[in-house]
Each structure stands twice: as structure tokens, then as C-alpha cells.
Amino acid sequence: MTWSDSDKSVGAYALRLGDDALVLAQRTGEWIAAAPELEEDVALGNIALDLLGQARSLLSYAGETDGSGRSEDDLAYLRDEREFVNAQLVELPNGGFAVTMARLLVFAAYQYELYDRLRESRDETLAAVAAKAVKEVAYHRDHATQWVRRLGDGTDESRRRMQAGLDTVWPYVFELVESDDLVRDLAGAGLAVDPAELQGPVMGYVSGVIDEATLVVPQTSVRHTGGRRGIHTEHMGYLVAEMQHLARSHPGAVW
Amino acid sequence: MTQSAGSDLSAEGGHGAVPTTGVLATSGRPVRGWPLWEVFVRPRRGLSHGHVGSLHAPDAQMALRNARDLYSRRQEGVSIWVVPAGQISASSPDEKDTFFDPAGDKVYRHPTFYDVPEGVEHL
Numbered sequence A: 001m002t003w004s005d006s007d008k009s010v011g012a013y014a015l016r017l018g019d020d021a022l023v024l025a026q027r028t029g030e031w032i033a034a035a036p037e038l039e040e041d042v043a044l045g046n047i048a049l050d051l052l053g054q055a056r057s058l059l060s061y062a063g064e065t066d067g068s069g070r071s072e073d074d075l076a077y078l079r080d081e082r083e084f085v086n087a088q089l090v091e092l093p094n095g096g097f098a099v100t101m102a103r104l105l106v107f108a109a110y111q112y113e114l115y116d117r118l119r120e121s122r123d124e125t126l127a128a129v130a131a132k133a134v135k136e137v138a139y140h141r142d143h144a145t146q147w148v149r150r151l152g153d154g155t156d157e158s159r160r161r162m163q164a165g166l167d168t169v170w171p172y173v174f175e176l177v178e179s180d181d182l183v184r185d186l187a188g189a190g191l192a193v194d195p196a197e198l199q200g201p202v203m204g205y206v207s208g209v210i211d212e213a214t215l216v217v218p219q220t221s222v223r224h225t226g227g228r229r230g231i232h233t234e235h236m237g238y239l240v241a242e243m244q245h246l247a248r249s250h251p252g253a254v255w
Numbered sequence B: 001m002t003q004s005a006g007s008d009l010s011a012e013g014g015h016g017a018v019p020t021t022g023v024l025a026t027s028g029r030p031v032r033g034w035p036l037w038e039v040f041v042r043p044r045r046g047l048s049h050g051h052v053g054s055l056h057a058p059d060a061q062m063a064l065r066n067a068r069d070l071y072s073r074r075q076e077g078v079s080i081w082v083v084p085a086g087q088i089s090a091s092s093p094d095e096k097d098t099f100f101d102p103a104g105d106k107v108y109r110h111p112t113f114y115d116v117p118e119g120v121e122h123l
Helices: A005-029 A038-065 A072-077 A097-118 A124-152 A156-172 A181-188 A195-212 A236-249 B023-027 B060-071 B093-105
Strands: B036-042 B050-056 B079-084
Touching: A005 A038, A005 A072, A005 A097, A005 A124, A005 A181, A005 A236, A038 A072, A038 A097, A038 A124, A038 B050, A038 B060, A072 A236, A097 A124, A097 A156, A097 A195, A124 A156, A124 A195, A124 B060, B036 B060, B050 B060, B060 B079
Parallel strands: none
Antiparallel strands: B036 B050, B036 B079
16 A cells, blocks of 8 residues: 555644644643642543543554554654654643643634534544544633633732733744644645634634633733744653653553 | 531531531631532433532532533433532431331331222223
């Protein structure tokens, strides 16, 4: 069997979406046993597992379609930092709870709009993954919305922290809605969603929540980017090392 | 904490029946930040909501969401109720004898006690 350029492009696209989900699953999982309350521990654990499920489907598909024959585990555990093509937002350290909620608000809003449109993809696998995942991320978005509202419109201290959380993640949110030739070509063929068309709806939703929370949309001209080309923040290497340590120390181990 | 009117006992604390007064002040432990909620889940349409457990949450909306995460992870339900535990009036274990024992020898309260006369239909 041979792989067309179109297949390889779909594989590269699935790898981006899969890496976003995988890396945020890893980050979110760090909260387990460390969240402010037991109930929040479980909620964040559920969200991390939802994301990991999405990552498994997307990485498996990426390995099938890019012609490399790599499995989901090969892709998750045996690539080096520069080979990951996730957006930098998802690799940022969790920071405080408010930083984590600010990131989840933006990222889930992005994923919701993305998957909602990707359900119509001419690629049946991507459409099926999106149809399942859109319900999951709708819940993630709601969870973050509830907390941003409460913390923003809460005490002086919670308000200060929530605003600081938004300010921390804001320089990284625009990378999510960047286009390049790969996604534009795939979108033109009805296979993918051009991230540029998500900017309006995502920012509309997020700024609506920020407004309700009596907070302000951060004003910054700083926009970090490069994740889709394998350029990452200084935090990514540590995340990859921790995520891959077991699989690399015990190659082929199963349980 | 809200006390239930006309009762000395509530479900607050998650142990079925505890006094609504005097406990928190004398227990010597700090009061938890979030109030307790009792969770009721309806497994299917047509069945009643049943009590499944309790959880802590800052308000009703978050209690519903926490309940979804804690008690419907395996598709246990189609509907969830949450009730502030302090709002539930509970019977006292001390009153067990007067509350429940008298029903013990009233066999005629069971439909199987009665012989159904021949010829009666649709019963």
C-alpha cells in the first residue's frame, strides 16, 4: 500500500490535534491528588482522561495515514521534543488553579468550535472522532466557565488570581487559531477546519465569560508561536521526559 | 449552615442522622469550606430518583456537576438531584423502636395476607 500526499497531510493534521490533546492530558493529570478539593480532583481526572482518549484515536490515525506505520504508543513515547507539534499553550506549567482554568477555558472553547465543524469533514475518521469528542469538550468548557465566573466575580483575592491566570495564558492563545498551508489546503478539500475561521467564535465565547466574570480581556501584543513547527517553550522538555520515562526505561512493557 | 425546621436531626455529615446543633462548636475540628450535598440519581425513565451518596460543593450548580463526575461516570443515570444535606430532616436512631418496630407484627399490611376469593379478576 502506498500513501498519497493527501493522506500524509491528513496524518500531519491528525498529529497536531492529537499532540494538543495528549500534552494537555499529561499536564491536567498532574492535578490528580493535588487539586483544591477531592471533587475537583475527580473532575480534572475525568477531563484529562477524555483528552487522552481523543489523543489515542488521533495519534493512531496519524500513524496509519502518514505512511510511517507508527502506533499511538510510538508517537506518544518515542518522539523527541522537537517532533511534537502541539500548540505551546497546552505545555505551559499548570501554575495555580486559576491559570489552569484560564487555559482550559480558552482551549476547550477552541476545541469545541473545532470539533463542531470537523464533524462535517469528508474524512470519515476525523468526523467520527470529532462527533464523539465535541460532547466531551462541551463539558470541559462548561467546567472552566463555571470556575472563571466564580473566581472572577468572587473575593478580591480570587479575582486577582483569575485575572492573573488569564494574563499568563493570553500570549499563547493566538497560536491556536493560526493558519498555514497545510490546514488551508486540507480545509479547501473539505477534510480539515481552517483554525483562522475559529478565531471569531472562540474569542466571542471566551470574552463573554470574561465579561460575566467582571474581568477584563488581557491586552497584549505578545504572541508566542512555533509549536506546530516543533518549537516549544522551555517547559516542554521536562514534560516529555516525565511522560516518556517509563516507556523508554522498559521498552515494550505491558500490564 | 441551614438547620431543618422542626427537627433536631439532619443528614448533614453524611451519616444518616446527626444533631443540627452543638456538634460543630464542640468537635474541635475546623468546619470544612464547602457544604455537603446529598445526591439522588434516576437510573432510567420511569424509575424514581434514588440516593447514591454525598459530596462537597460551593453551590448547587457545582454540586450538580460534581455529582455528574462522581456518580454517573458509568452511565448510571438520566437525571440527577442534589439537596443540601442540612435541609434533610432525619429520624433518630434512638427512636428506632417506636418508629419501626410496631410495623413488625402487622402482617395484614402485606397484600399476601389476604386470600383472594375465587372469581375475582384484574387484581
